[in-house]
Amino acid sequence: MDKLNLEYQTDKLFEQISSIGQLKIAFKAVRANGGAPGVDGVSVEQYGKDLEEELSKLSQEVREWTYQPKPVRRVRIPKPGKKNEERLLGIPCIRDRVLQYSLKMTLEGLFVSGFSENSYGFMPVRSQRDAVHAAKELVKSGKPWVVDIDLEKFFDRINHDRIIHLLRKKVDDNRILRLIGQILRCGIMDNGKIIPSREGAVQGSPLSPLLSNIVLDEFDKELEKRGLSFCRFADDCNIFVRSEKAANRVMESMTRFIENKLKLKVNKTKSQVALSKAVKFLGMTIIGGIIVIAAKSKARAMETVRNLTPRGRNIPIEKQIEEINQWYIGWSGYFGMTEMPSQLKAIEAHIRRRLRSRLIGDQKRKRHLLGKLIRMGITKPKAGRTVYSNQGRWRLSHTSAVEGAWNRHWFESKGLKTVSDQKRDHWMSPKVWFKIS
Numbered sequence: 001m002d003k004l005n006l007e008y009q010t011d012k013l014f015e016q017i018s019s020i021g022q023l024k025i026a027f028k029a030v031r032a033n034g035g036a037p038g039v040d041g042v043s044v045e046q047y048g049k050d051l052e053e054e055l056s057k058l059s060q061e062v063r064e065w066t067y068q069p070k071p072v073r074r075v076r077i078p079k080p081g082k083k084n085e086e087r088l089l090g091i092p093c094i095r096d097r098v099l100q101y102s103l104k105m106t107l108e109g110l111f112v113s114g115f116s117e118n119s120y121g122f123m124p125v126r127s128q129r130d131a132v133h134a135a136k137e138l139v140k141s142g143k144p145w146v147v148d149i150d151l152e153k154f155f156d157r158i159n160h161d162r163i164i165h166l167l168r169k170k171v172d173d174n175r176i177l178r179l180i181g182q183i184l185r186c187g188i189m190d191n192g193k194i195i196p197s198r199e200g201a202v203q204g205s206p207l208s209p210l211l212s213n214i215v216l217d218e219f220d221k222e223l224e225k226r227g228l229s230f231c232r233f234a235d236d237c238n239i240f241v242r243s244e245k246a247a248n249r250v251m252e253s254m255t256r257f258i259e260n261k262l263k264l265k266v267n268k269t270k271s272q273v274a275l276s277k278a279v280k281f282l283g284m285t286i287i288g289g290i291i292v293i294a295a296k297s298k299a300r301a302m303e304t305v306r307n308l309t310p311r312g313r314n315i316p317i318e319k320q321i322e323e324i325n326q327w328y329i330g331w332s333g334y335f336g337m338t339e340m341p342s343q344l345k346a347i348e349a350h351i352r353r354r355l356r357s358r359l360i361g362d363q364k365r366k367r368h369l370l371g372k373l374i375r376m377g378i379t380k381p382k383a384g385r386t387v388y389s390n391q392g393r394w395r396l397s398h399t400s401a402v403e404g405a406w407n408r409h410w411f412e413s414k415g416l417k418t419v420s421d422q423k424r425d426h427w428m429s430p431k432v433w434f435k436i437s
Helices: 003-017 020-033 044-049 051-063 094-114 128-140 160-168 174-184 208-225 244-260 295-308 317-335 342-362 366-375 380-387 400-405 408-413 430-436
Strands: 072-078 086-091 145-150 188-190 193-195 229-233 236-241 272-275 284-287 290-293
Touching: 003 094, 003 174, 020 044, 020 051, 020 094, 044 051, 044 094, 051 094, 094 174, 094 208, 128 229, 128 236, 128 284, 128 290, 145 244, 160 174, 160 208, 208 229, 208 236, 208 244, 236 244, 244 272, 290 295, 295 317, 295 342, 317 342, 342 400, 342 408, 366 380, 366 400, 380 400
Parallel strands: 072 188
Antiparallel strands: 072 086, 145 236, 145 272, 188 193, 229 236, 284 290
């Protein structure tokens, strides 16, 4: 392509990014994703009230080079299952989110088609489920050893100059590159103070996932050049090989490549060489050629159930079930990819037992519990032996009398959701699962 045509093409890209039409589409994406206001306190609903005026102003600022992104608002959330560890997120203002979505829409058209087939994170029509199934097939193909590489604070360490260098390979328009540079360097508002952002891409920014894939595409291409089998979802990457010796060799050589060429850091305490059954990938583990929920993921789910069913909480059982459903429907929607449905049954059984323990506690006297069990169809002798057995609430919740009174069908009549019946049982029993997890 000659220089004149190239300039024409890049002009079109810039016009597309700053056009009212594309900014409207970008706003719809922002509204669909929701989220809290940025440092200016403007919500999605407030921004949308005068949308035409706001988008016209944003478009004009971009085209006249007067656009300045505001600092992102820092938010800290605890990392699941990790005490005293936090994930740092950034919340851009709505106007900045709109422009970033517009940039993302245009840049995806330039870059995504060239990304590796083994890259699954933040990719159109690809998902975590696809990545886990691909990992399973690699293990079944005779590559059970996994090089599990953890990139230390990946998003926080992305080098700005390197991003611009990689973008320039396909974007020959300094106006677009300048916009991205402004977004990367916009600063972070933390406890009322603005912290300069000299490196990193903000987690929570609509543009950051695409930029992370552009940075790690070099890593993918190096793995492909070496003929290695791998699955990557964002900064979570597993490489699959046939032997432990080969895995150790790959770990050593790829660590050098990541740190010397990509200028990123490998977390050596969290990275490992292990058989697939000992590796957690996107919350799942490949054991015996099947996909199962990883032990840590199961433990976090059990902890969530405990948090949702604390002792002494005085709310109607229906309200408590509603709260559990809100969590469990989403959780099982992802972890339902397990090929051992007994795992889901174990979680559901634990939920019911926690609720039975609460229902026992609702009966203030033993005679009240006795009467309740009898009214729910338990024979008087059996109910009496259970109630006056001097067992605590938790042990009582697992007795046949209590399980018969408040059985699964009773909980379903109160609205408690179950999903395990939608999946065919695997040959592995719950006992086997608890041993391997």
